[in-house]
Amino acid sequence: MLFTLWTAWISFTPSTLMPENGFVGFKNYASVMATRNFSVAYTNVVVFGFCFVALTTIMGLLLAILLDQRVRGESVLRTIFLYPMAVSFVVTGTIWSWLLNPGFGIQQLVRDLGWTEFRFDWLIDRDRAIYTLVIAAAWQASGFAMALFLAGLRSVDPEIVKAAQIDGAGPARIYRRVVLPSMGPIFIAVMVILLQNAIKTFDLVRALTGGGPGIATNLPATVVYDLMFQRGQLGRGSAAAVLMLLTLAIILIPYALYQRFRRTRA
Amino acid sequence: MSATLNKGPRASAMWSRIAIYVVILVFAAFFLAPLAVTILTSVRSNTEMAQRSLIGWPQHLDLSNFAVAWGSFCIAEHCTGIAPYMYNSAVMAIPATILSTLLGAMAGYAIALWRFRGDNIMFGLVVLGVFLPEQMRLIPWTVVLRDTGLANSLAGLIMIHTIQGVSFTTLFCRNYYLSIPQDLMKAARIDGAGFYRIFWRIVLPLSPPILIVTVIWQFTGIWNEFLFGVIFTSGTQQPITAALVALGSGGQNVHAYNVAAAAVLIGAFPPLLVYFLGGKYFVRGLTQGAIK
Numbered sequence: 313m314l315f316t317l318w319t320a321w322i323s324f325t326p327s328t329l330m331p332e333n334g335f336v337g338f339k340n341y342a343s344v345m346a347t348r349n350f351s352v353a354y355t356n357v358v359v360f361g362f363c364f365v366a367l368t369t370i371m372g373l374l375l376a377i378l379l380d381q382r383v384r385g386e387s388v389l390r391t392i393f394l395y396p397m398a399v400s401f402v403v404t405g406t407i408w409s410w411l412l413n414p415g416f417g418i419q420q421l422v423r424d425l426g427w428t429e430f431r432f433d434w435l436i437d438r439d440r441a442i443y444t445l446v447i448a449a450a451w452q453a454s455g456f457a458m459a460l461f462l463a464g465l466r467s468v469d470p471e472i473v474k475a476a477q478i479d480g481a482g483p484a485r486i487y488r489r490v491v492l493p494s495m496g497p498i499f500i501a502v503m504v505i506l507l508q509n510a511i512k513t514f515d516l517v518r519a520l521t522g523g524g525p526g527i528a529t530n531l532p533a534t535v536v537y538d539l540m541f542q543r544g545q546l547g548r549g550s551a552a553a554v555l556m557l558l559t560l561a562i563i564l565i566p567y568a569l570y571q572r573f574r575r576t577r578a
Numbered sequence: 579m580s581a582t583l584n585k586g587p588r589a590s591a592m593w594s595r596i597a598i599y600v601v602i603l604v605f606a607a608f609f610l611a612p613l614a615v616t617i618l619t620s621v622r623s624n625t626e627m628a629q630r631s632l633i634g635w636p637q638h639l640d641l642s643n644f645a646v647a648w649g650s651f652c653i654a655e656h657c658t659g660i661a662p663y664m665y666n667s668a669v670m671a672i673p674a675t676i677l678s679t680l681l682g683a684m685a686g687y688a689i690a691l692w693r694f695r696g697d698n699i700m701f702g703l704v705v706l707g708v709f710l711p712e713q714m715r716l717i718p719w720t721v722v723l724r725d726t727g728l729a730n731s732l733a734g735l736i737m738i739h740t741i742q743g744v745s746f747t748t749l750f751c752r753n754y755y756l757s758i759p760q761d762l763m764k765a766a767r768i769d770g771a772g773f774y775r776i777f778w779r780i781v782l783p784l785s786p787p788i789l790i791v792t793v794i795w796q797f798t799g800i801w802n803e804f805l806f807g808v809i810f811t812s813g814t815q816q817p818i819t820a821a822l823v824a825l826g827s828g829g830q831n832v833h834a835y836n837v838a839a840a841a842v843l844i845g846a847f848p849p850l851l852v853y854f855l856g857g858k859y860f861v862r863g864l865t866q867g868a869i870k
Contacts, residue, residue, distance in 0.1 A: 371605075378602050381595075391857060392606050395613075397864065398853035400802030402819040403846045407612045410619075410835060411633070421633045451609065459861055512711050515804040519823050536713040541809060546717055553713040564709055 340551035349538070350552070353530045356442050357559070360531065361510040363443065365503050367450040372457025372502065377487065379458070380465045390462075394455035401452070405519025408448040409435070412520075438528045441521055445529060448520055449513065457502050464498040465491065497574065504567045511559055532556045620644065620839040640836070647841035651834070653825045660841050662814050663821035668848075670732050670817055671800040674739035679792045681740070682747020687781050689748065690755035691763055692773065701752065707745035712805055715742075723810060730811050738810065739800045746799075747792050750863070754788035755781065794856050795863035798849040818845045 344350055375393055379386055396404065411417045414433035422430040434440035468491050476490045514533035521529040530538075536556060540549030615633050623640040649659040688694070689701050719738055720729075728734030758781065766776045807817040816824075822845050825838055853860050
């Protein structure tokens with residue numbers, strides 16, 4: 313907490329290589345926000361955040377519903393879907409950077425199989441590289457969403473489901489009308505957690521795209537790193553860190569208020 | 579909410595069962611494919627790598643990649659393999675896990691079971707610590723490490739991970755200790771037991787379920803951590819995650835993907851082992867950490 317205030321203070325000083333005293337007001341903020349790197353990173357975080365949260369939530373929910381159909385070997389399947397959570401972002405990013413590399417990854421594999429015109433070169437495509445981060449991140453986090461959704465599905469009151477069945481509702485209808493609406497709080501929790509992870513994403517970018525091609529896949533966290541430790545701009549780096557914190561606050565403060573609201577009503 | 583699909587005519591029920599299994603297997607393949615490709619790549623020989631795409635069935639089993647990755651592979655300018663980095667990660671993660679868990683258990687115990695002035699504010703600050711991005715703490719840590727002489731040392735990383743980890747461990751333990759009845763505390767205090775005595779004699783013996791969750795969570799988290807490792811250490815002092823990134827972007831080894839794959843597998847092995855052995859507790863940590 314103290315550290316946070318310290319960084320906030322540095323963001324108002326003219327610090328470059330070393331923390332310095334002095335006060336420059338919002339000058340650091342203005343100069344950070346004026347850079348192209350910053351606008352690219354914040355456009356990216358919106359695209360990445362939206363796609364990653366949507367894809368992960370849908371895959372997690374689908375997996376949870378499928379596993380909820382009394383399938384054989386559920387515990388083995390759960391282990392398979394969830395193991396990526398035990399793997400670091402660094403390992404995830406490294407492995408996906410091989411798979412997605414057009415020179416010898418999936419593209420080359422499909423070409424070797426005979427479709428010589430096949431193209432899957434998002435990793436080196438300026439406009440599409442950001443979606444490779446979505447794929448790798450969703451691969452890693454879907455099992456986590458599944459675990460939370462599955463716990464939610466299992467806690468739905470069986471009496472309500474039975475009542476709906478007696479009324480003649482089919483399984484699809486029961487899910488849509490009875491089960492899923494009662495899981496609202498879980499949906500919100502899953503999406504908030506995923507979204508804050510999306511905003512904090514750093515390791516994955518470093519390992520998968522390195523921020524490239526060019527600066528095409530920079531995210532807020534890589535901008536902070538870049539300013540603080542590559543360019544020796546501590547004041548500006550701190551300003552970028554504070555902006556990142558504010559972005560998180562936009563998500564987390566309403567969520568905290570919502571949680572409090574629910575608790576006081578219960 | 580199970581077994582809702584057993585209605586309707588039997589044939590359509592059977593087809594929907596088949597459809598469910600097909601979709602599940604497709605997903606399972608998607609989740610397993612990256613691991614499978616990495617394992618297959620790690621046992622292929624150099625000549626094979628040069629001829630074909632990365633993804634493919636090995637012609638001959640070549641286990642020497644693991645030995646090279648472990649002992650003689652070059653990362654940046656150090657040709658030591660990943661062994662020293664694995665050692666660094668172990669030396670960093672094990673003490674930091676133990677220390678942060680113990681401190682968190684103490685703090686959680688104090689907050690949950692000893693009402694004191696400002697305990698709610700304390701707890702609020704702890705929870706805040708979980709949410710604040712690491713980026714806010716990088717410069718202060720740099721200054722602290724410099725002033726304590728721990729810059730570029732494993733001791734510095736142990737200190738950072740211990741202190742950073744206390745937020746999470748306190749949160750986990752506090753939530754768990756809330757379920758310990760206050761009557762038990764009162765009885766112990768009437769018998770004359772103090773803060774530490776109650777902790778060692780009553781609270782700690784009740785704690786194994788939460789301590790396992792906390793230890794697993796901390797160990798995997800610290801082992802997999804990258805940002806602090808890459809910023810606060812350099813060269814052969816770095817943990818394995820930083821070494822793997824350096825290796826992925828490294829110059830002369832660009833084509834030795836088989837060795838790199840072996841290195842990645844070795845580096846990912848400890849947390850995966852923990853996951854496969856303690857999966858139940860791992861998942862419990864995930865969901866608890868999530869609900870916060």
